[in-house]
Amino acid sequence: MTTRTATARYDGLGKDGKGHISSPSGVLDDTPYGFGTRFGDEKGTNPEELVAAAHSSCFTMALSFALAGAGYSDGTLETTAKVTLEKDGEGFTVTRSDLTLTASVPGIDADTFAEIAAGAKANCPISKLLNAEITLTHTLS
Numbered sequence: 001m002t003t004r005t006a007t008a009r010y011d012g013l014g015k016d017g018k019g020h021i022s023s024p025s026g027v028l029d030d031t032p033y034g035f036g037t038r039f040g041d042e043k044g045t046n047p048e049e050l051v052a053a054a055h056s057s058c059f060t061m062a063l064s065f066a067l068a069g070a071g072y073s074d075g076t077l078e079t080t081a082k083v084t085l086e087k088d089g090e091g092f093t094v095t096r097s098d099l100t101l102t103a104s105v106p107g108i109d110a111d112t113f114a115e116i117a118a119g120a121k122a123n124c125p126i127s128k129l130l131n132a133e134i135t136l137t138h139t140l141s
Helices: 035-039 047-069 110-123 125-129
Strands: 007-011 018-022 031-033 076-088 091-104 133-140
Touching: 031 035, 047 076, 047 091, 047 110, 047 125, 091 110, 110 125, 110 133
Parallel strands: 091 133
Antiparallel strands: 007 018, 018 031, 076 091
């Protein structure tokens, strides 16, 4: 079992508050987040961006390993995740994560690629974690 952590701190409350998030690896090191980074254009991150980063990287790694397991040894995969936050009554809900994949895998046919990609989408741990609609659009060159 692997356990990873991150710590979030919020100074002040509501729109006027300012948050910072850190992780032991140092990739997130007192990185700012708050209302302005979530709903505006202030410098920093936000939960949906972090979920998008987690989902795109998890899916891409899962697909890489699935392709290797199927006997493919070369290729390039690039995935963008668009995580949607929608108003839900008085609060908000993350309703979906749309994955867009561009791939180049020499020697693979489109049907085989689509089947392996669909399996990676369904089985990546972050896909399993999310309780939202998850779509996948891919281009194979």
